[in-house]
Amino acid sequence: MVIKSNQRTDDLSGLLLDWYDKNRRSLPWREDPAPYHVWLSEIMLQQTRVEAVRGYYARFLEALPTIEALAKADEDLCTKLWQGLGYYSRVRNLHKAAVQIIEDYDGAMPRTSRELQKLAGIGPYTAAAIASICFDERIPAIDGNLLRVFSRMTGYDEDIKSGAAKSAAAEFYDEIFPQKRCGDFNQALMDLGACVCVPNGAPQCEACPWQFCCHAKANGLCHELPYTAPKAARSIEHKTVFLIYYQGRLALRRRPDKGLLAGLYEYPNTDGTLTASEVPEYLRTLGFSAVQAHPLPAAKHIFTHKEWHMTGWEILADEWEEFTSGKPRKHELFLASASDLRDVFSIPSAFAKYTAQIRMDYLE
Numbered sequence: 606m607v608i609k610s611n612q613r614t615d616d617l618s619g620l621l622l623d624w625y626d627k628n629r630r631s632l633p634w635r636e637d638p639a640p641y642h643v644w645l646s647e648i649m650l651q652q653t654r655v656e657a658v659r660g661y662y663a664r665f666l667e668a669l670p671t672i673e674a675l676a677k678a679d680e681d682l683c684t685k686l687w688q689g690l691g692y693y694s695r696v697r698n699l700h701k702a703a704v705q706i707i708e709d710y711d712g713a714m715p716r717t718s719r720e721l722q723k724l725a726g727i728g729p730y731t732a733a734a735i736a737s738i739c740f741d742e743r744i745p746a747i748d749g750n751l752l753r754v755f756s757r758m759t760g761y762d763e764d765i766k767s768g769a770a771k772s773a774a775a776e777f778y779d780e781i782f783p784q785k786r787c788g789d790f791n792q793a794l795m796d797l798g799a800c801v802c803v804p805n806g807a808p809q810c811e812a813c814p815w816q817f818c819c820h821a822k823a824n825g826l827c828h829e830l831p832y833t834a835p836k837a838a839r840s841i842e843h844k845t846v847f848l849i850y851y852q853g854r855l856a857l858r859r860r861p862d863k864g865l866l867a868g869l870y871e872y873p874n875t876d877g878t879l880t881a882s883e884v885p886e887y888l889r890t891l892g893f894s895a896v897q898a899h900p901l902p903a904a905k906h907i908f909t910h911k912e913w914h915m916t917g918w919e920i921l922a923d924e925w926e927e928f929t930s931g932k933p934r935k936h937e938l939f940l941a942s943a944s945d946l947r948d949v950f951s952i953p954s955a956f957a958k959y960t961a962q963i964r965m966d967y968l969e
């Protein structure tokens with residue numbers, strides 16, 4: 606990779622580290638960068654803004670202050686602490702990886718990016734972030750921020766989401782990466798991407814330590830770079846969702862362990878938009894009869910690759926042939942009390958509109 610300027614590479618790292626020393630963001634996981642803290646923060650920050658993470662991070666650490674505590678925790682507690690952050694596979698993998706660390710690494714976080722990638726949920730980016738910040742490994746943590754800065758600095762104009770772009774960025778950063786303060790250098794790049802070379806709106810080039818050697822700035826290309834190939838259209842799925850009340854409880858079930866929202870709890874639902882006359886028939890397949898049915902408002906939830914367009918029904922059931930109590934068996938319908946809903950079972954935000962419709966006064 607050729608840097609399209611005459612700036613020496615050691616100058617680039619020095620300039621950025623000086624800038625970082627003066628401008629670094631104060632973040633809780635930076636003030637106490639134990640491997641567990643850095644790991645937890647990096648997992649929470651995937652797809653989530655720093656400001657949204659702060660509260661979750663503090664609550665999670667208060668409940669589960671060590672890797673050992675996390676490994677011993679019930680998965681439902683972990684999911685509950687994550688409720689609202691979304692992308693729940695992250696917390697399930699966090700829990701799995703904690704068990705791996707206890708069982709396979711004597712409770713100590715692995716120290717190299719290669720070894721870290723053997724843990725559940727830790728990919729190349731997270732491994733590089735932990736290894737550089739906690740153990741000073743010389744490796745760039747390439748995420749959207751680093752890709753954007755790379756593209757603007759060098760004028761890279763191919764699809765920034767491609768594997769080729771990641772390889773080109775790795776080559777660029779390898780040329781300028783310092784021998785020491787590797788974690789600070791990655792964090793400086795994260796801060797530069799988040800606060801100066803921003804994704805939306807105009808980058809703050811006048812505040813950028815690399816403004817004198819930036820291809821995009823010199824050529825007026827800040828708004829054109831990075832280039833992203835157009836996305837495929839999202840598919841649309843129609844669903845009918847049921848809030849079923851029976852004997853002072855609400856029917857829930859657990860989703861399959863694989864796929865979208867894997868292993869989370871949900872209100873019973875089925876594919877398609879059922880009409881009023883089709884609703885009793887479907888409920889009979891769940892074992893409910895003698896029902897009153899009232900329509901609920903429609904709702905829409907957008908995932909990365911698909912949209913759910915939902916209609917809903919409030920159901921008051923007098924009979925359920927499969928009545929059971931206690932801890933649910935996997936994938937089966939079960940009944941939850943008001944306190945179960947509040948404290949135990951987390952329902953993903955895809956169903957938020959129906960969660961808001963729950964009649965707590967119907968529940969015990």
Ligand code: SF4
Pocket residue numbers: 754757758801802803808809810813814815816817819820821822827
């Ligand atoms: S000069 Fe501007 S476009 Fe170039 S890296 Fe800095 S902030 Fe980004």
